[in-house]
Amino acid sequence: MGQNKESTLTNKQSVAWKVFAAFVSDDEEISVTEDELLSYATDDLKLNLNELPAGMRDDLITILLGYMNLWTGWKYKGDFLAGKFTKTHYFERFQKYMCYKMKNTVQWVYAASVVKDLDDQQIKPVILNKPNNNTDVEFSPYAIEIQCPPDMLSTLVFSNIGDDLIMKQHRAAVWQDLSTTQLLNWPHVEVKFHTEDICFVRRQKTEFVRYLNFLPPESSKLSESKIENAENLHTSGRQKDCYSYVFLEEYMKVYMKVLKSTFKVSSSKFEEIQAILSQFLEDVRYIDVNDSIATDTVVLFRLSPVPFSRNKKMARKDDTEGKDERVAFCEILNPKIELVLFYFRAEQKDTPTLGFAYTDKIKISNRLNVILPDISYKCTYCKLDYKGRDSREMMLNHLKSNHKMEQHVRCTLCNKYFDVGNLAACRWKHKCHQYWSHVEKE
Known part of the structure; x- marks a missing residue:
């Protein structure tokens, strides 16, 4: 059953798999047209080209290829080729990364365009998911900076409902006397x-490095x-x-x-x-x-x-064994x-x-x-x-x-x-x- 799922996912000649396979194999060259990349953006990444900010439409192909090249998961290519994890697992993580990066880029470009129109206000957009190439963030689309009271810092937990990210506090551990x-x-x-x-x-x-991820660090x-x-x-x-x-x-x-x-x-x-x-x-x-x-x-x-x-996840009733997308x-x-x-x-x-x-x-x-x-x-x-x-x-x-x-x-x-x-x-x-x-x- 698992093999059928994998072959169905990875053997179809989608643009997503063609690009992914070209990055994985050093012997292949990326040979896709601009129309195919636009199709990848709409079909696989669920972007509505008609709703993209004007300043982003002209550079969409460059942005797509840039994020594909910068994915930190490529450093695990050797482990993937050695069979340490499945094609489905590796490919899905790449797809999740691309979906989150492109969705957030659209939101940021839109926010920047709105701020640019506010000539009478000194407002700058705040980027919450700055990529940090100096950190060890396996498969992670986000690196985040947190500023909050100290009593919140150890009790924060993030999760996702659909495409939305949510943040809550969990119950703190009982304080112990310290020598x-x-x-x-x-x-x-x-x-x-x-x-x-x-x-x-x-x-x-x-040193604390904090980020959002689909996998435990x-x-x-x-x-x-x-x-x-x-x-x-x-x-x-x-x-x-x-x-x-x-x-x-x-x-x-x-x-x-x-x-x-x-x-x-x-x-x-x-x-x-x-x-x-x-x-x-x-x-x-x-x-x-x-x-x-x-x-x-x-x-x-x-x-x-x-x-x-530490890897903190929010418990939910819809959790299913073997499939954790949180x-x-x-x-x-x-x-x-x-x-x-x-x-x-x-x-x-x-x-x-x-x-x-x-x-x-x-x-x-x-x-x-x-x-x-x-x-x-x-x-x-x-x-x-x-x-x-x-x-x-x-x-x-x-x-x-x-x-x-x-x-x-x-x-x-x-x-x-x-x-x-x-x-x-x-x-x-x-x-x-x-x-x-x-x-x-x-």
């Missing part, structure tokens, strides 16, 4: 740690390097120094030991300080640049070698951290018991509010800062009140689903057998 480590690796969270000896900023810069791209960018801060008069991981680790141990033994620091505050310093040390070790880091340096690096994804809202997540080390001034003392000038100062001080580090947080999405002794609690309250709990994500390589809270607790690491198999082959 300091989870908070530090949570999307849109930045922390600044400041003492007399050290000052650094650690901001979560997860499939991407097996591995990052070639952990570090995406490294640069020096432009400071005047400040000496740039480099410190090893071993030296930094030893300083952190002494600092925490002195802080714990000298003052009655609350367990929550002690845990917070320890978690921040531990994540900083993990960052230095993870980026692995001569096992060290320099002051006045900014490093942007990936936490995961493979991206994660548009889905796809998200690709690339967890990243930007680490900025402004300065580190620890002076090691030549004493029988290893120590540092600042930690010795702590021992003889009775001013806890001065000795405790200055820790501030920032929501980079909302651009709100939280400072003071209760900055952590204020940051958590902001997330609970203004954001929604992150939904589960799927590893695009091993296809397993993971809770974002669990991933944040272990720096977005997971047991990806596919990845380690790839590393061993390399």
Whole structure:
């Protein structure tokens, strides 16, 4: 039954199949007349030539061929020729792409022509489906930009009814309490740690790519390097120094030991300080640049070698098994951290018991509010800062009140689903057998 359907669809000598077959096979040339392409536009893409904007009719053939050539699905031509998916599947995706692109182009040209006639108003049409050739959007006719309150961002879902696209909100997941480590690796969270000896900023810069698609996001791209960018801060008069991981680790141990033994620091505050310093040390070790880091340096690096994804679809009563034509809202997540080390001034003392000038100062001080580090947080999405002794609690309250709990994500390589809270607790690491198999082959 399936073979009959495929032969009926692909063996008919339609213009759509002739053009498609010519693109698939490098040995064939596209040989269709202008009349045949116009027939393709009306019969296959359901365009009414009489209703097209005047400025579009003259360029219709060029637009058709341009979109055919730009379809991102062509990069899967090798998989198609190798028989990894059927002719029907591949051809239908091409047709869906062309239908959506041409329909939207007609709407945009019409909107532009209307705006052009409004000489007394400064109005510009807004293009919602800008193609983005830098993103991995398999078979996708749309790349979209979303601007909305943070509590909507994780609850959006798209679908289609006929040729119309609809957007709704679904129920948000119940918010979970986050540990300091989870908070530090949570999307849109930045922390600044400041003492007399050290000052650094650690901001979560997860990259989100969002688009509409008929298929779940499939991407097996591995990052070639952990570090995406490294640069020096432009400071005047400040000496740039480099410190090893071993030296930094030893300083952190002494600092925490002195802080714990000298003052009655609350367990929550002690845990917070320890978690921040531990994540900083993990960052230095993870980026692995001569096992060290320099002051006045900014490093942007990936936490995961493979991206994660979410594919949201709106449940409908008319869903049928084996035939799902719904548009889905796809998200690709690339967890990243930007680490900025402004300065580190620890002076090691030549004493029988290893120590540092600042930690010795702590021992003889009775001013806890001065000795405790200055820790501030920032929501980079909302651009709100939280400072003071209760900055952590204020940051958590902001997330609970203004954001929604992150939904589960799927590893695009091993296809397993993971809770974002669990991933944040272990720096977005997971047991990806596919990845380690790839590393061993390399």
